[in-house]
Amino acid sequence: MxxxxxxxxxxxxxxxxxxxxxxxxxxxxxxxxxYRQYFDNTDDIHLWKTAxxxxxxxxxxxxxxxxxxxxxxxxxxFIEKPASSGQSQFVHPDLYLEFLLVKKGKxxxxxxxxxxxxxxxxxxxxxxxxLESNIMTLNYRGIKIRLPEPSSFVFHKIILSDKRKNxxxxxxxxxxxxxxxxxxxxxxxxxxxxxxxxxxxxxGWQKTINKILIKNNIDIAEWLG
Amino acid sequence: xxxxxxxxxxxxxRLSELIKFYQIEIKKMPKGSIRYKxxxxxxxxxxxxxxxxxxxxxxxxxxxxxxxxxxxxxxxKRKKLSLLLxxxxxxxxxxxxxxx
Numbered sequence: 001m002x003x004x005x006x007x008x009x010x011x012x013x014x015x016x017x018x019x020x021x022x023x024x025x026x027x028x029x030x031x032x033x034x035y036r037q038y039f040d041n042t043d044d045i046h047l048w049k050t051a052x053x054x055x056x057x058x059x060x061x062x063x064x065x066x067x068x069x070x071x072x073x074x075x076x077x078f079i080e081k082p083a084s085s086g087q088s089q090f091v092h093p094d095l096y097l098e099f100l101l102v103k104k105g106k107x108x109x110x111x112x113x114x115x116x117x118x119x120x121x122x123x124x125x126x127x128x129x130x131l132e133s134n135i136m137t138l139n140y141r142g143i144k145i146r147l148p149e150p151s152s153f154v155f156h157k158i159i160l161s162d163k164r165k166n167x168x169x170x171x172x173x174x175x176x177x178x179x180x181x182x183x184x185x186x187x188x189x190x191x192x193x194x195x196x197x198x199x200x201x202x203x204g205w206q207k208t209i210n211k212i213l214i215k216n217n218i219d220i221a222e223w224l225g
Numbered sequence: 226x227x228x229x230x231x232x233x234x235x236x237x238x239r240l241s242e243l244i245k246f247y248q249i250e251i252k253k254m255p256k257g258s259i260r261y262k263x264x265x266x267x268x269x270x271x272x273x274x275x276x277x278x279x280x281x282x283x284x285x286x287x288x289x290x291x292x293x294x295x296x297x298x299x300x301x302k303r304k305k306l307s308l309l310l311x312x313x314x315x316x317x318x319x320x321x322x323x324x325x
Contacts, residue, residue: 048228051236077309081246091243093312168231175228 004049004094011053011076011097012143020067020118025146027100027131028054034138035150035180044183048176053097058132060101063117070119073097080120086112087123102128130156130205134197150190151197154181155209162212174216185225195224233323240317247310254303255296257281261288272296 008030015021026034029050036045057063070080070090078090078097090097101113103124111124131148138145148156157177164170184190198206198220210220257274260282268288274281285293 046228048232050232051239077305079250079309091246093240093243093309093316096239166231168228168234172228172231 004051007076007092007094008049008053009141009143011073011095012145014072014075016143018067018072019065020069020072021144022146023057023063023067024099025056025058025132025135025148026053027056027128027148028052029176030054031147031153032176032180034140034145034147035153035183037140038138038150039183039187042183045179048172051095053095055097055099056128056132057099057101057115057118057122060113060115060117060122063115066117066119068119069099082121083123085123086121088120098123100125100128102132104129127156127159130159130201149193149197150180150184151194153177154184154194155197155201155205158209158212159205162208162215174212178218181223185223191225198224229323233320236320237317240313240320243313244310244317247306247313251303251306251310254299254306256303258300259285259293259297270296 012021012026015024029048030053032045033047033049036042036047039045070088073080073090076092078092078095081089081091083089083098087098099115099118099120099122101122101124103111103126108124112121113124114121131152134149134152135146136149138147147153154177157173157180161170161173161177164173181194184194198209201209213220213223255272255274256276257272260271260273262269262271270285270288270290270293272281272283272285274283285296287293
């Protein structure tokens with residue numbers, strides 16, 4: 001586990017040094033590790049340092065300059081291996097990295113896009129705009145990491161949990177969302193952010209979230225107090 | 226506990242696919258190592274390798290030629306991939322020890 005952690009931090013440090021880190025957003029389960037640090041290393045957030053690190057590229061057209069990410073990752077023995085759907089996967093015995101894009105509207109027939117400014121292929125996924133619209137920057141050991149606000153992360157995981165076919169993954173997504181939400185609800189300003197985030201969603205999304213919560217015996221009005 | 230089961234199962238699958246990937250990549254790379262001989266002040270390269278128990282030495286040409294440099298790079302890549310394969314196998318063994 002330690003190797004995984006050290007390697008992840010070294011990659012983040014290198015991305016910062018090369019001017020890439022402020023152009024991408026860390027999403028996925030590694031956010032939970034950083035949220036735990038953000039909330040004073042609370043035991044209420046359980047750590048699952050999984051091997052996959054996902055980065056969101058908010059708007060590839062707005063990236064200033066050009067960065068050869070595959071070359072940078074080669075220094076850490078990552079090898080670019082195309083995934084079955086065609087996007088670049090950077091593999092290593094301890095970690096693997098993927099880059100994602102927001103799927104807007106109905107999306108396109110070809111969800112895998114080449115990002116010339118990063119020299120890699122990223123894949124478009126739905127609901128990532130939920131994370132993209134609400135970003136925070138966390139300073140962890142001198143590394144300035146951009147992450148979705150925990151409130152956005154919570155609702156994204158709730159929605160995602162319902163899309164999962166695998167029941168283990170569904171429970172893991174839902175539980176991690178609730179775990180973080182419960183930490184947010186203990187803090188006045190974070191609770192307000194959680195409520196504001198929910199209220200900022202279109203009615204359709206709110207309805208979806210309510211339905212998922214009800215399925216899990218949670219009443220939204222009671223939950224958000 | 227089910228969360229741990231999911232993490233372990235994902236990791237086992239990922240490592241098993243990674244091991245196969247490294248094995249395929251290694252097969253694409255040339256075997257052996259490069260040895261040099263100096264003859265009449267000129268440095269020449271030879272590829273030494275073993276195949277089915279037999280030892281082979283193939284003359285490659287002048288040490289500074291493009292072909293030799295390219296082969297050297299590929300042999301180094303093979304060595305690096307072999308180390309990564311070893312690490313992936315160790316990780317797989319570790320993950321397989323986790324009893325849920």
